[in-house]
Amino acid sequence: MKSIKTIKHYTIQALAILPISAVLLTACHKDILEAVPVTSISNESAYSTPAKILAQVNGIYSQFSTASFYGGRFQVFNEQRGDEFSQNDGNNSTGANVWNQSISASGDFVNAVWSAGYTTINSSNLLIDNLAASTVIPDSVRKGYIAEAKFLRAFSYLSLVQTYAKPYAQSSTSPALPLRLKAETSSSNNDLAFSSVADVYTQIIKDLNEAETDLPVSYSSALLNASRAHKASAIALKTRVYLSKGDYASVVTEAAKLVSAAAPFQYVSGNLTHKLEANVATVFAGSYVGNEAVFTIPFINPAEAPALQSALAANYLTPVVYLNSAGIAADPVFASATSVDARKGLISTNATGQKLVKKFPKNSAPYTDYIPVIRYAEVLLNYAEATAQTGDLTKATALLKAVRNRSDATYTFTSGIDTKENLVNTILNERRIELLGEGFRTPDLLRRVQALPAKTGTAGTAPEVLPTASNYVWAIPSNELAYNGLSPK
Numbered sequence: 001m002k003s004i005k006t007i008k009h010y011t012i013q014a015l016a017i018l019p020i021s022a023v024l025l026t027a028c029h030k031d032i033l034e035a036v037p038v039t040s041i042s043n044e045s046a047y048s049t050p051a052k053i054l055a056q057v058n059g060i061y062s063q064f065s066t067a068s069f070y071g072g073r074f075q076v077f078n079e080q081r082g083d084e085f086s087q088n089d090g091n092n093s094t095g096a097n098v099w100n101q102s103i104s105a106s107g108d109f110v111n112a113v114w115s116a117g118y119t120t121i122n123s124s125n126l127l128i129d130n131l132a133a134s135t136v137i138p139d140s141v142r143k144g145y146i147a148e149a150k151f152l153r154a155f156s157y158l159s160l161v162q163t164y165a166k167p168y169a170q171s172s173t174s175p176a177l178p179l180r181l182k183a184e185t186s187s188s189n190n191d192l193a194f195s196s197v198a199d200v201y202t203q204i205i206k207d208l209n210e211a212e213t214d215l216p217v218s219y220s221s222a223l224l225n226a227s228r229a230h231k232a233s234a235i236a237l238k239t240r241v242y243l244s245k246g247d248y249a250s251v252v253t254e255a256a257k258l259v260s261a262a263a264p265f266q267y268v269s270g271n272l273t274h275k276l277e278a279n280v281a282t283v284f285a286g287s288y289v290g291n292e293a294v295f296t297i298p299f300i301n302p303a304e305a306p307a308l309q310s311a312l313a314a315n316y317l318t319p320v321v322y323l324n325s326a327g328i329a330a331d332p333v334f335a336s337a338t339s340v341d342a343r344k345g346l347i348s349t350n351a352t353g354q355k356l357v358k359k360f361p362k363n364s365a366p367y368t369d370y371i372p373v374i375r376y377a378e379v380l381l382n383y384a385e386a387t388a389q390t391g392d393l394t395k396a397t398a399l400l401k402a403v404r405n406r407s408d409a410t411y412t413f414t415s416g417i418d419t420k421e422n423l424v425n426t427i428l429n430e431r432r433i434e435l436l437g438e439g440f441r442t443p444d445l446l447r448r449v450q451a452l453p454a455k456t457g458t459a460g461t462a463p464e465v466l467p468t469a470s471n472y473v474w475a476i477p478s479n480e481l482a483y484n485g486l487s488p489k
Helices: 050-064 073-080 108-131 139-164 197-214 222-227 231-245 248-258 280-284 312-317 342-346 376-389 393-407 420-434 441-447 478-483
Strands: 085-087 175-178 194-196 266-269 272-275 293-297 321-323 347-349 355-357 371-375 455-457 460-462
Touching (some): 050 139, 073 085, 073 312, 073 321, 085 455, 108 139, 139 175, 139 231, 194 197, 197 231, 222 293, 231 248, 231 293, 231 371, 248 376, 272 376, 280 371, 376 393, 376 420
Antiparallel strands (some): 085 321, 293 371, 321 355, 455 460
């Protein structure tokens, strides 16, 4: 398939009107090639040549990686709501109200994440609709582009359902989200009833199954393999989706497609290999697109990198947030003077004694650290948890050890692996260590219907939030309530 090109200022005249606001569909995916400025074209013209169609594909990735979504801010929100970080800055513009659990339906961030998710979804729908019967490009390419759109639509719906709806294990029949599967080009279809949590997950899995079928195994470069959806990306995301549902048997089925039966665990298909990097620091040290990168947000063009408020480095190293001493920072991996675990090197201590995550080291504008969205380490931990839950403690332990021993080859688990319950808890603890700062903590608490723990910081105290509380998940945004007459009131 062709390389992705960056095409700046490329807009569709037929705007997609979402319930929140008119969305201008841009097509500027991370400067993987040169800019080709175009002013304004009709929707029909936008899909009239292979280059223009590719521009629309690029545009979906651009929407997904916007600063308020997977360009950085969304990951920070998911860490702020959890218990691994304390808050320095009491200003709501830095998410203090996210950290202290007081953000409301009218909050800017609540509305911004919803808008970013549905913008990506509508961009995907536009491409799917317009390419349904297109003969402009070869059929295999057409199917591949549609598969990419379905992958990004599924990913967006997963992010939204995990943020705004009750967890699957708590209430799969509760209203979750409006399930928009056709392109919206006017405001006439704003009113749409909310589908249940279960129905949203069913659609996510449907999209990912179809994406897996038509996505390519690999692309022509390591950069494209990391930053563009391929078969392994769809399968890996399915392991996350099924884990969120608590469907452990399906996690095992999907993960087995990506993980060899015995160590060294890896995935090899054609010229593509996914496996753990030999050194975890390599993942964050500037190479970014190695074998561990299953799906990554690249920032090649500095002009497209996130601004101060959204950049991961700025939030973690300035710091807006710092590691909570009562959280995973107290684990011996990080806290013991004798620890030789390589992940300890991803933590630093500032002049005031605060411990900081330094996975994203470029702490000045432009903030061009690539953002890992799916790593092979996550796939192994998803697999480990699922195999433990389904009773295969031997396999689960082997997968757990693969992740731990990558960072500390001499470590031996002397406890915590003797029973199913203990092993699951040990794997969950390993997730906290391995994926720290990457946006997993709150979704992991929610999927297990666990309370969001209380925590303290320079900005004050954040209370415990029980699963029965009205603010356990984010409220449906005020803009959606205002524009969608069928939204739950």
